[in-house]
Amino acid sequence: MSTLLDLIPLPGTTSIVVLGALALGITAGVVGSFAVLQSRSLVGDAMAHAALPGIAVAFIISGTRDPATLTVGAAVAAAIAAILILALERTPRLRSDAAIGVVLAGAFSTGIVLLTWITGSGRGDQGGLETYLFGQAAGIVQADVITAFVLMACGILTVVILHRVLRAVIFDRSFSAGAGLPARLVDGTSVLLLVLAVVIGLRMVGAILMVVMLIAPGVTARQFVRRLAPMLVLAGALGGAIAVSGALTSAALGLPTGPVIALIGTGTAVGAVLLAPGRGVVWNARSRMAARARLRDAEILIALDRDTQAGATTAASLADDVGRTRRWVDTGLRSLRRRGLVDPQLSLTDAGRRQATSARDAVLAWTAWLEHGWRLGLPDARDANPLDVAGSLGAEMAQQLTRMAREDEARAAVR
Amino acid sequence: MPLFGDAGTIIITGGLVASACALLGVMLVLRGLSLVGDAVSHSILPGIIAVFLVAQTRAPVWVILGAAIFAVICVVGIESLSATGLVRSDAAIGLVFPALFALGVLGVHRFTADLHIDLDSTIYGEIAFIPFRVLEIAGVEVARGLVVAAAIALIDLAFVVLFWKELKITSFDPGFSRITGFSPRWVSRILLILVSITAVTAFESVGAILVIALLIVPAAAARLLTRRLALMLAIAFGIGWMTSVAGYVSAVAIDASIAGMMGVTALIAFAVAMAVAAGRRVLTHARGAPETAPRDPAR
Numbered sequence: 249m250s251t252l253l254d255l256i257p258l259p260g261t262t263s264i265v266v267l268g269a270l271a272l273g274i275t276a277g278v279v280g281s282f283a284v285l286q287s288r289s290l291v292g293d294a295m296a297h298a299a300l301p302g303i304a305v306a307f308i309i310s311g312t313r314d315p316a317t318l319t320v321g322a323a324v325a326a327a328i329a330a331i332l333i334l335a336l337e338r339t340p341r342l343r344s345d346a347a348i349g350v351v352l353a354g355a356f357s358t359g360i361v362l363l364t365w366i367t368g369s370g371r372g373d374q375g376g377l378e379t380y381l382f383g384q385a386a387g388i389v390q391a392d393v394i395t396a397f398v399l400m401a402c403g404i405l406t407v408v409i410l411h412r413v414l415r416a417v418i419f420d421r422s423f424s425a426g427a428g429l430p431a432r433l434v435d436g437t438s439v440l441l442l443v444l445a446v447v448i449g450l451r452m453v454g455a456i457l458m459v460v461m462l463i464a465p466g467v468t469a470r471q472f473v474r475r476l477a478p479m480l481v482l483a484g485a486l487g488g489a490i491a492v493s494g495a496l497t498s499a500a501l502g503l504p505t506g507p508v509i510a511l512i513g514t515g516t517a518v519g520a521v522l523l524a525p526g527r528g529v530v531w532n533a534r535s536r537m538a539a540r541a542r543l544r545d546a547e548i549l550i551a552l553d554r555d556t557q558a559g560a561t562t563a564a565s566l567a568d569d570v571g572r573t574r575r576w577v578d579t580g581l582r583s584l585r586r587r588g589l590v591d592p593q594l595s596l597t598d599a600g601r602r603q604a605t606s607a608r609d610a611v612l613a614w615t616a617w618l619e620h621g622w623r624l625g626l627p628d629a630r631d632a633n634p635l636d637v638a639g640s641l642g643a644e645m646a647q648q649l650t651r652m653a654r655e656d657e658a659r660a661a662v663r
Numbered sequence: 664m665p666l667f668g669d670a671g672t673i674i675i676t677g678g679l680v681a682s683a684c685a686l687l688g689v690m691l692v693l694r695g696l697s698l699v700g701d702a703v704s705h706s707i708l709p710g711i712i713a714v715f716l717v718a719q720t721r722a723p724v725w726v727i728l729g730a731a732i733f734a735v736i737c738v739v740g741i742e743s744l745s746a747t748g749l750v751r752s753d754a755a756i757g758l759v760f761p762a763l764f765a766l767g768v769l770g771v772h773r774f775t776a777d778l779h780i781d782l783d784s785t786i787y788g789e790i791a792f793i794p795f796r797v798l799e800i801a802g803v804e805v806a807r808g809l810v811v812a813a814a815i816a817l818i819d820l821a822f823v824v825l826f827w828k829e830l831k832i833t834s835f836d837p838g839f840s841r842i843t844g845f846s847p848r849w850v851s852r853i854l855l856i857l858v859s860i861t862a863v864t865a866f867e868s869v870g871a872i873l874v875i876a877l878l879i880v881p882a883a884a885a886r887l888l889t890r891r892l893a894l895m896l897a898i899a900f901g902i903g904w905m906t907s908v909a910g911y912v913s914a915v916a917i918d919a920s921i922a923g924m925m926g927v928t929a930l931i932a933f934a935v936a937m938a939v940a941a942g943r944r945v946l947t948h949a950r951g952a953p954e955t956a957p958r959d960p961a962r
Contacts, residue, residue: 349879
C-alpha cells in the first residue's frame with residue numbers, strides 16, 4: 249500500500265483521499281447501476297437517513313464515539329432499512345418510492361427520538377453525532393483506504409459471479425421466476441451491495457452526497473450503451489473518474505471533497521442526458537428539426553411541380569397554395585436552392601423534378617396504406633413508416649398497395 | 664398563553680400541517696414522487712446561505728423566500744430531467760437535490776465559516792417552540808406557526824378542490840388526460856411547485872423531518888387501504904390528525920422530541936394499515952374470491 253502511495257506524485261494526505269475516492273467511485277458506479285435500472289435509485293438516500301438511528305444505537309450500546317463502532321452501527325441500520333424496503337415493495341399497491349419514503353421518514357424520526365433520549369437520559373453529550381453523517385474526506389487514513397479497496401473487490405467479485413442472474417432478474421422478472429432463479433435472493437444481494445457502497449461513502453463524501461455517487465455513473469453510462477455488461481464497466485470507470493477528479497479539484501481549490509464530487513457527478517449525468525449521441529436532448533431536437541425541414545421541402549417541391557405545370561409561380565402564390573406563411577415557404581425555397589433542386593427563377597431543376605416525383609410517390613404510397621392497408625393481410629405486426637412506406641413494408645407489399653390505389657382510381661374514373 | 668393553550672396549539676398546528684401534507688402527499692404517492700419532500704428539504708440550503716450573504720438577515724420572511732426559490736429550482740429541475748424520458752423520476756430526484764445541497768455545503772464552507780449560522784434555528788424549525796411566537800389577531804393571541812399552517816392547509820385544499828378532476832385523471836391515466844387535451848405535465852408542475860412552497864413554509868415552523876414524514880407516511884398507509892382517491896384523502900387526514908395527538912402525548916410522556924415522536928407514531932399507523940391490508944387479503948383469498956377489480960394501473 250505505502251509503495252503504491254509513493255508512486256502517486258501528490259502529497260501523502262491527498263493521495264490517500266484520491267485512492268479512497270477511486271475505490272468509492274468504482275464501487276458506487278457498478279453497484280449503483282443496478283439500483284438505477286430497478287427504479288431504486290433512492291434506496292441509498294433511505295440508507296443514508298437510516299444511518300442516524302444506527303449511529304445513535306451504536307453510541308448507546310458502546311458509549312464511545314469511535315468511528316469504527318459508529319460505522320458498524322450505520323451499516324447494520326442501513327442493511328435493516330434495505331431489507332424493510334424490499335419487504336414493503338412486495339406489498340401490493342405500494343411503489344418502490346413510497347416504500348423507500350416510509351422507511352426513510354420512519355428511520356430518521358426514530359433517530360431523532362433516540363438522540364433526544366440520549367440527551368435526556370444523561371448518557372452524555374450526543375451533540376455532533378449527526379455531523380458524522382456529513383462525511384469528512386480529510387479524516388480518512390490509510391487503513392480506511394485499504395478497507396475501501398477490499399470492499400470494492402468483494403462488490404465487483406459478487407457482481408461478476410452473479411451477473412447473468414442479476415441481468416435476468418432485472419430485465420425479465422417473470423422469465424427468471426419461471427426459470428427458477430431466486431429473485432428475492434438476487435434483490436437482497438443487489439441491495440446489500442448498495443449497503444457496502446453507502447458504508448464506504450459515509451466517511452468519504454457523507455451520506456446525502458453519496459446518493460449522487462450511486463446514481464450519476466449509472467445514468468451517464470446508460471446514455472451511451474444499451475447492454476448491461478458494458479454499462480457496468482463504463483459506470484465503474486465513470487464513477488472512478490468522477491470521484492478522482494472531484495478529489496483532485498477539491499484538493500487544488502481547498503474545498504470540501506464531498507460537495508465537489510457530487511457537483512461533478514450531477515454535471516456529468518446532466519451533460520450526458522443533454523449531449524449523448526443518438527439519444528440525448530440536443531440530438532433529439534436536431535433530428536426532429538431535420539425531419540421537419542425534410543417534410544417542408546418535400547411539400548414545397550410537390551406544390552412547385554404542380555404549380556409550374558399550371559403556369560407562372562411566385563413565392564406568394566405558393567404560400568397561398570399550400571396554406572402556409574410566406575416565411576415558411578421562403579425558408580423552404582432557400583433550402584431547396586441550396587440543395588440545387590430549384591433555380592433562382594423558381595423552376596425545378598432536373599434533380600428537383602426527380603425529387604418531386606419521388607416525394608409525390610411517397611405521399612401516394614402513404615395515402616394508399618391508410619386507405620387499403622387493412623386489405624394487405626400483413627403476416628406480422630409491421631407498421632408503415634410515413635416517410636418510407638416501401639422500405640418499412642417491403643417492396644412486394646408496397647407494389648400491392650399501389651395496385652390497389654390504381655384500381656381505385658380507375659373505378660372512380662369509370663363512375 | 665396563546666389561544667388553545669400550549670399543548671392545544673402544538674397539536675392543532677401538527678394536525679394542520681398533516682392536513683396540508685396529506686392533500687399533496689396523496690397525489691405524490693400516486694405519481695411515484697413521494698420523495699420530493701425529502702429532496703426539497705435538502706435543496707433549500709443554498710437559498711438560506713444566499714439570503715444570509717446578500718441580505719445579511721435571518722428574518723423568517725426572507726429566509727423562506729430564498730429557500731422557496733431553491734425549492735422551486737429543485738422541483739423544476741427534477742420535472743424537466745424526467746420529462747426528457749431519458750432518466751426515471753427517482754434517478755432525477757437523486758441527481759438534482761444532492762447537487763443543490765452540495766452547493767449549500769460549499770457556501771457554508773466558503774462564506775460562513777467565521778459567521779455563526781445555525782441552520783437548525785434558521786429554517787429547520789421545532790414544533791415545540793410554536794407556542795412561544797404569537798401574533799395578535801383581533802385582540803386574541805394566536806401562535807404564528809398555527810396561523811401559517813392554517814393558511815397553507817387552506818391554499819392546498821383550494822388547489823385540490825379546484826383541480827380535483829385534473830388531478831384525478833393525471834394521477835391515474837396520464838395518457839388519457841393528454842388525449843383529452845389536459846397536459847399532465849402542467850398539472851404536475853403546479854403540484855410540485857405547491858409542494859415546494861408548502862414544504863418550505865412548514866419546515867420553518869415544524870421542522871423538515873416531520874414534513875417529510877407527513878407527506879409520505881399517511882398517504883402511503885391510506886393507499887394500502889383503499890383505491891378511491893376521496894377515501895384515500897380522508898384516511899390520510901385521519902392518520903395525520905391522530906399522529907399529531909398521539910405523537911404529542913407520547914413525546915411528553917417519555918420526554919423525547921415531539922417531531923420525532925409524531926414521525927414514529929405515523930410509522931406505527933402505517934404498520935397497522937399494513938396489517939389490516941394483509942389481513943383483508945388473507946380473508947379474500949380464504950373465501951376463494953381473488954380481487955376481481957381490474958389491476959391497479961398505477962403499478
